[in-house]
Amino acid sequence: MDKKVSFTDELPDGTISALLQKQNNVVQPCVIVIGSGISGLAAARSLSEASFNVTVLESRDRIGGRIHTDYSFGCPVDMGASWLHGVSNDNPLAPIIRRLGLTLYRTSGDDSILYDHDLESYGLYDMHGNKIPPQLVTQVGDAFKRILEETEKIRDETANDMSVLQGISIVLDRHPELRQEGIAYEVLQWYICRMEAWFAVDANLISLKCWDQDECLSGGHGLMVQGYEPVIRTIAKDIDIRLNHRVTKVSRTSNNKVIVEVEGGTNFVADAVIITVPIGVLKANMIQFEPELPQWKTSAISDLGVGNENKIALRFENVFWPNVEFLGMVAPTSYSCGYFLNLHKATGHPVLVYMAAGNLAKDLEKLSDEATANFVMLQLKKMFPDAPDPAQYLVTRWGTDPNTLGCYAYDVVGMPEDLYARLGEPVDNIFFGGEAVNVEHQGSAHGAFLAGVSASQNCQRYIFERLGAWEKLKLVSLMRNSDLLETGTVPLQISRM
Structure with missing residues (x-):
């Protein structure tokens, strides 16, 4: 029998939430993740493996965001992301690719x-x-x-x-x-x-x-021969994902909750929210915030370019x-x-x-x-x-697709030096992921993945501190290595020429 796909391994499943309930008599912490691209899925997986109650809201009728493998030709064709940038064990996606036995076709070295x-x-x-x-x-x-x-x-x-x-x-x-x-x-x-x-x-x-x-990670660049879809499906396994749920409004309440409103009027209430929608969607103000985001945050969003x-x-x-x-x-x-x-x-x-x-x-x-x-x-x-x-x-029409409104971020001429710091900074219990937030690996699938993991960790820390449990739990790693992310000895399968 296959082991459960897990991102953590230092504590048994449920330990963190059990400790919280025992110490504080509180219900299981709840987080909403907006967007089911690789960043949102990574955040959701991290939260789920830390025993949080997590729900992903996705506007499309599919998961993956701008990672989309099409099969209508009778073979996989990636119409969005298609390369692994950094074909080496240093890439955080490498363990998943190895586990699935996926093949890479290296198109360049460093x-x-x-x-x-x-x-x-x-x-x-x-x-x-x-x-x-x-x-x-x-x-x-x-x-x-x-x-x-x-x-x-x-x-x-x-x-x-x-x-x-x-x-x-x-x-x-x-x-x-x-x-x-x-x-x-x-x-x-x-x-x-x-x-x-x-x-x-x-x-x-x-x-x-x-x-x-x-x-840039070492190892050059490799095409995903079987497409990115298997990676996305693996990260999304057993996560509560609601498709065709377009978020229109995020509200912060006086009792430290967030209310996330979906097109059609449905509301979701949570302790925190992680927003991983593309930067183009944020720039177009397609999600309303109440109260409004502070000026330092809105200016960071507006000043960043999207290609x-x-x-x-x-x-x-x-x-x-x-x-x-x-x-x-x-x-x-x-x-x-x-x-x-x-x-x-x-x-x-x-x-x-x-x-x-x-x-x-x-x-x-x-x-x-x-x-x-x-x-x-x-x-x-x-x-x-x-x-x-x-x-x-x-x-593809990524620029006019209302779910993306562009592809990935780029540095505008004369951009303020603190823009990325402001872009990734949370606003109370609203956290931000997505490829644009990861300045070191911007525009890459693994960069978006890491941004989701980081947003999840920051969100968890916020909730633990608010519940008064952080002092006892801060030494616990919330991202346990498992067979999904283990380094292992099985090499990446790489072909060339």
């Missing part, structure tokens, strides 16, 4: 100029279908590395922040030898395009001061493209450059996934799904004129 790819398996073309010589791609890549290194000097010279694009412009003025001409210039634009995809926003909006300040990246997945009857990890198209502007991830290389299924970020992602959401797929096919046919129409296609 410090790749393309972030999630190495220049080992690719095809890059111009807008007329001519293949770009690999030596030119490497040459421009080396120049791009130097350009970015020189922007660090620009950053150190001035107290004022600027955009990455402005920093690059200054570098090229100072070092004309790094300027690129002709097709080499278009290749440089493609590198900038891939940088913009990493941040899900155009380079003229990315903070030069902050763009490279996050902490957008969409995927258009195409399934074909047969493979007609080369056996490379990705296909790209260079152009005179980063906006016009293209990128296709070849899932056939990693998974064996005849699927290409086109990725569009920033303004291009925003503009594509103005089109119908059919028109968007046609646009992507036009890009593909510039590389392969005889490309057939896809048998199926899928289109």
Whole structure:
């Protein structure tokens, strides 16, 4: 018989709540988690394993948030998060992946100029279908590395922040030898395009001061071959999750409770609430707070940027493209450059996934799904004129989806230094999770996971202190290692090429 999935192991199940009831004659502490993305699920799992009564309220008809594995092609296709950033035992998701026996396809090692790819398996073309010589791609890549290194000097010279694009412009003025001409210039634009995809926003909006300040785990980047869905389902096991429950209001009461109101008028009462909805939803004020959140909190939410990246997945009857990890198209502007991830290389299924970020992602959401797929096919046919129409296609709209209103956070030019501290700070018994809160690993699945765990721990501490039990329980680890999170000796299953 399988052991119970557990995040803790120092005390038997129920011990903490039993101690609280014995000492204080109180009922089991109750917490509401808003959002069933990986951050909300991690928070709920942590609370549940600490013997809290926890309920997750989710606006969608599915769990996972912006982690969504689609199976309509007859194979798993991640339409949101798809990489494990940091393929090593240091990644907090590694124990779950090992336990489930999931396979990773490593697409890059550490410090790749393309972030999630190495220049080992690719095809890059111009807008007329001519293949770009690999030596030119490497040459421009080396120049791009130097350009970015020189922007660090620009950053150190001035107290004022600027955009990455402005920093690059200054570098090229100072070092004309790094300027690129002709097709080499278009290749440089493609590198900038891939940088913009990493941040899900155009380079003229990315903070030069902050763009490279996050902490990258070792091990490079790996695609989840079977998709992220098994990980999400494992974390969510046995958690009370209410789907189609869109939260509209969170109220703090005079007796230290919170009332969470759901669309339609249903109310939930709890000792605390953990909010893990995407930063775009908070920025749009889709959840009302009573009393209103303090100005220091609302300004942190409003001052943070939220980027957008969409995927258009195409399934074909047969493979007609080369056996490379990705296909790209260079152009005179980063906006016009293209990128296709070849899932056939990693998974064996005849699927290409086109990725569009920033303004291009925003503009594509103005089109119908059919028109968007046609646009992507036009890009593909510039590389392969005889490309057939896809048998199926899928289109995301993360920017206009009311459940997300964007993808993940980015650092705005001139952002206040204390923004993240304020963003993650609780307001009484209202706690905040989500990928945006984890500044060290922002925009990643494991970063969102860790943010949920941290919010849960802070919430537990608050409740224990309020109940007067913290002094006796503070030496107890509330996150016990178990077979789900154990380090173990079974290695990650990794393939390449």
